[in-house]
Amino acid sequence: MFTRTYPNFAKGRILKTEMLENLRDYPHELTDLFLRDYSDGIVAGTEIRVGEDSLCIGPGIVKHGGMIYTLTREVELPYAATGRETVLKIRFYPAETEGDFTVCRAEPVLDEHVSVSSEELELARFKLKEGARLRSDYRNFADLATEYNTLNRLHAQYAGFRQSTLHPEIMRYFAAELMKSRASGTQDFTFAMQCLSVQPVDREAILHYLALRLGKEYKTYTNVQIHTHLTRVLEEAGSGGRPVTGGRFGAPQRMIVD
Template identity: 50%
Template sequence: MFSHLHPQFHKGRILKREMLENLRDYPRHFVDLHFQMYSDGIISGMDVTVDDRHLIIGKGIVKHRGRVYLFEREERLPYTATGHETVLKIRFAEQATLTDFFSYETSYVLDSETAISEDERELGRFKLKEGARLRADYPYFLDLLTEFNTWIFANVEHAGYEQPTLAPAILRYFSYELLKTGTTNAYDLAFAMQGINADRVERNLILHYISSRLGSNYRPGTNLQIVKYLGRILEEAKNGNKPRQEWRASGRQRVIVD
């Protein structure tokens, strides 16, 4: 039997523990149930912008080891040019027991160790040369992977249904560029609509689209491999090299005999 309890607070009534527990538990239970089928990764927000001296990390929601974390304020993190690859990470501390709470602390770090450990999540990376400017604008799609002086977020894992997927910003960029080519391929149009309108596109759908569009067998791939495949599809669409259409228009056909 299920019920919905909403505590009532009246003057002169005793404040009961159960009433406070209801207020405490309901929001957390709602969040946990809503995102229970999501994989670990970024659920919302956590966008990173750059200026001449700082990385600006936006608000957002992240799921890590099954626990949902709310990042409720913007943070600014100074960076320097080292010429070596540097990764922006969220580092999750072990549970700490306080007098009235269990505490799960997090921190942002810039780390020269590019591997991501079990207590970390990546928000992006860069390799900045001395005297150069770090940029986060991309004049063409595969510029997302430019090695030097570019903010790279292709590796970042966003929460998906049971497995992580790519950042929605990457798929929106690809989808808009794909539509600009004037492609009439049915796979292209369907995928572009999904990439523009959906909050996220599931990893399996992306991989199935790539295999269908390129005429290859379905196989898993890393985020970087997926972005490269999408770049190849975009170049083919720009050059007019579209795969043979499987479906033909039905109806009467007219034959002209000379």
């Protein structure tokens, strides 16, 4: 049967071990049940704010090895222009016993080792040239993959139903450009609305949309490959994925023949 059990603290009652265990276990049990079918990855938050010489990682929730980790306060990491690819990761450490508690720790780090181990989770990466400014504002959807001086979230592992998916902000960016383009198909409108209203968008839904939209067989793609194909969708839809010289992005172009 379904139950909800909570201790009764009242004057004259004996404080029992079971009552304290209930307080300890209930929040973890509830979270684990709610996220049981989700893959490892970012669950919520962990937004990245780019400063002049540091990255600020906001509070958030991540899942790793089936366990839930929370960051309750902002963490700031200084960065430098090295011209080499640097990965912002969360690094997980083995559990430790400290007195009456078992502590599972993880911390954000900047690492020039591009490969991400099984005990790490990527949040973003960048390659900053000396004298340049790191930016997180993008000109268009294609600009998300710019190699230099741009915060790249395409490799980030976001928790999804049974498999990881793309960061919701990436899919919202795609949907916004698609809606502003000349795309008029029902499948485009339906998928765009899903991207704008559902967080995160299931990876399976993205892959099926790409197969249908591009007229190809269903295939599994990496995050970067998905971005490449979504950029192609925008180009075919008429937005071009690029700024229009001398006019509004996505606006129709006119050719004058003399």
